[in-house]
Amino acid sequence: DVVMTQTPPSLSVAIGQSVSISCKSSQSLVYSDGKTYLHWLLQSSGRSPKRLIYQVSNLDSGVPDRFSGTGSQKDFTLKISRVEAKDLGVYYCAQTTHFPYTFGAGTKLELK
């Protein structure tokens, strides 16, 4: 199975600060079609997860451009600029390149 290693496990931030979350996979996430199926999800407290970014760097509809995703092969980063209160929760990276699909353990973003 592809192991997704997310760091850090938690982050304390002040409103307006920028943060980055790292996600490293144990195998390349490039699929045979040339695309990289690495996604970022946010689960706010008590809510269902919501996808923010798909295929490394594409923002889902309605996601502010304060969010950005970069990376390739096995090394990926989610950056949040100018954190707002509604950004708090647990962030997961997830891959749908290899079966079984797998998730990172999550990064909890909290207010400082």
Next chain:
Amino acid sequence: AVQLVESGGGLVQPKESLKISCAASGFTFSNAAMYWVRQAPGKGLEWVARIRTKPNNYATYYADSVKGRFTISRDDSKSMVYLQMDNLKTEDTAMYYCTSSHFAYWGQGTLVTVSS
């Protein structure tokens, strides 16, 4: 707007069966692969099963932890996806989410509790 609405969760005893459902709307359901993902209390996310579309022969895939016990199915005429869960174990206790291809959309989840 896209909606995924799960139902059918509840409390069951070990070794019993349960079938949960997901009603989809707001997108062309028959063109979308569908997944089930679960989350044990206080834990992270675990992908459970996937079903492809009719042109892909409704091919199914399962996590090793549920293979041979769970069956995913779909009814395109009703825009529904199902998860039949047999021989349930206490470790299957979780919130079960229905999601669309590549985790684009999620339902609110249905809670399955396996306990004697």
